[in-house]
Amino acid sequence: MFHANPAHGFWVRALVLLAGMAVFQPCLGETLQPQDHAAPPAQVRIALQWIPQSQFAGFYLAQQQGFYAAAGAEVTFVHANARRSSLEHLQDGEAELATVFLTDAMVAAAGAHDSPNAAHPVLIGQLVQRSNLMLLAWKDQGIEHLQDLSGHRISLWTGPFSAAIRTLLAERQIEYEPIPQNATVNLFLHGGVAACAAMEYNEYHRIWQAGVDEDRLTGFLLRDLGFDFPEDGLYARSDWLQHNHALAQRLWQATLAGWEYARAHPEQAVDLVLAEAERARVLTNRPHERWMLEHLLASIFPETAGESPTAGRLSPAAYTATAQALIASGLISEALPLTRFCPDCCAEDGPDEPC
Template sequence: MKKFALLSALLGLALLPSASAQSGTPAKPVQVRLQLKWFPQAQFAGFFVAQAKGYFKAEGLDVQLLPIGDQSPIQTVSTGAADFGTTWITDLLTARQQGLPVVHIAQLFQKSGFTLVSLKSSKMTKPADFKGKRVGVWPSGNEYPAIALMKKYGLTTSLDSTVSNPSVQAVTYPFDPSIVFPDKVDLVSAMTYNEVDQIVGLGYSMDKLRIFKASDYGINLLEDLMFTSQKVLDDKNFKGSGLSGREVAARLVRASIKGWNYAVKNQAEAVNIVLPLCGNTCKGSGTRADAKGHQTWQMAEIAKLYNSGPTLSGRAGYLDPAVYKSNVTLLKSLGILKADPAAGAVDYTVWQAATGKK
């Protein structure tokens, strides 16, 4: 009887939750694939910092940060090749319109960094002057801010097959401005944190450039956000971890925001964390072909996009409903969206669970 009692006691102890389970952390790290919108660079510094500082690990997550290049993260997440991703809000909402069940869970950049850049010698001073010009745009949904800006000023583009005589000739190019600017296009798409500095490196100093910031013209289409699929959110046992997809999402968002807050406050350290991960795309162009210099520029500009709106009131990662509504209204007015997105396009419960805020 004593042996039986001892055996029963041991079995009972074995069946008790482990210490890690009692604390809410999985006994084994949960494998998570996060699809980045581009190659490793300071644009994603917060994620790399969260990885380097152990913020993901502290949440019980083993996060793999996946580069993608000029493809759309929407495809990898919607097909299940990645669990979560980063993209722009226009890309996400147009994907929803096409029937892809992707869901916005956190808004990291609160201000658009999209610009169109020309030489001052071209004499263009306002969007109306784009008429008759050649404009360099990016593929895979990244052309929408440029289209929105031009449509707002009554300009049509060659991207619209229904227009027989477009007022602007769009030239699609693969993200490297040196391929097209200034010989093949009069204006070129450029992010404040990346291509603007690359253009400077090509020998065109800032005083020779005219930079049309989309946000200055009412086109503040939000960029880098975190999203996932409805399938992941509805998963009751994500990859057999014992955690629901929503809980994994909240842990990922919480650790990511912590990483972003640290990166923005410690920019030099963040750049040093990113540099070993950088390839040739991190070096800038021409006279600015220095990885550390270009990534330092990028980190400083990224910080401006992150430190805006809700972030300034302690609500990093929060999608301001008013800004979201204005983005939807703009996209509808331009015909990019045909109707209001379904309520499920944005899930605030993940951000609330991650931050403990409403």
């Protein structure tokens, strides 16, 4: 359980901003400067991957607390849905920035591999440092170990989202019947599949909130099985970024500050998320959003991160591992070099191979 003293909010915010500047300053070659108050704020749309939920608490807080305004931007959010992803919003120019799952972004960016001038998503900052992906299986269908999944139906999200699972199952040579998984876990709850893909911070808890106790389920956390791929990151389109690099960095710092604020004020963060959800007519409840926030915060600020400069950065090693999994699952043939996928990630660490 995450605890924070709200009284320290100001200092936390200040320290995070300073730390962020210290980390990124060498990469950027320019500093975040307070905006000229006379200049009109930039209009920036940020596409968020899904309907309002705690996954985006830091963004809502950054806006509410005026961090984006301080960064010189007037930010509006575009929520993706099942019909239109945040990546599509970004690619189609309906948003300047977007949160995107790393694998999705890598698959999208891979297309630009052979076209140096093609617009592609560029990672500005990596939020979720670890994998929350998991497979959940019914014990009463005989699933105790991964191998038990052989011959069973497994529902998986289509596209790169479930790439790590597909790679894992392929590596373990598990033959299964893939069933496309939609936004709900009802097929799993009806027993229509033996296992389903789940995010630890979302579907897993949804299933628990449907009255299914842990002892009825077998869970396989991908990060425990060698597939600890980073997840959500903040992306911009490469062509937009060329002209707005400083703005993008300031917004990224503001976003991180928003997440720090959420870490210090989790209940305020949940309140804000619930208000956003209510406005968007999204049906949710406080315990679920609290659960999601706790897990997101643990993923954004891993315990090992502490004073480590890796918070907010994509590890080149993780990028390489993810690329290998995507290639193994056939989703891409070759990953975009990290220097193009995330130019700022390489600015500091020359020795890393991908850079």
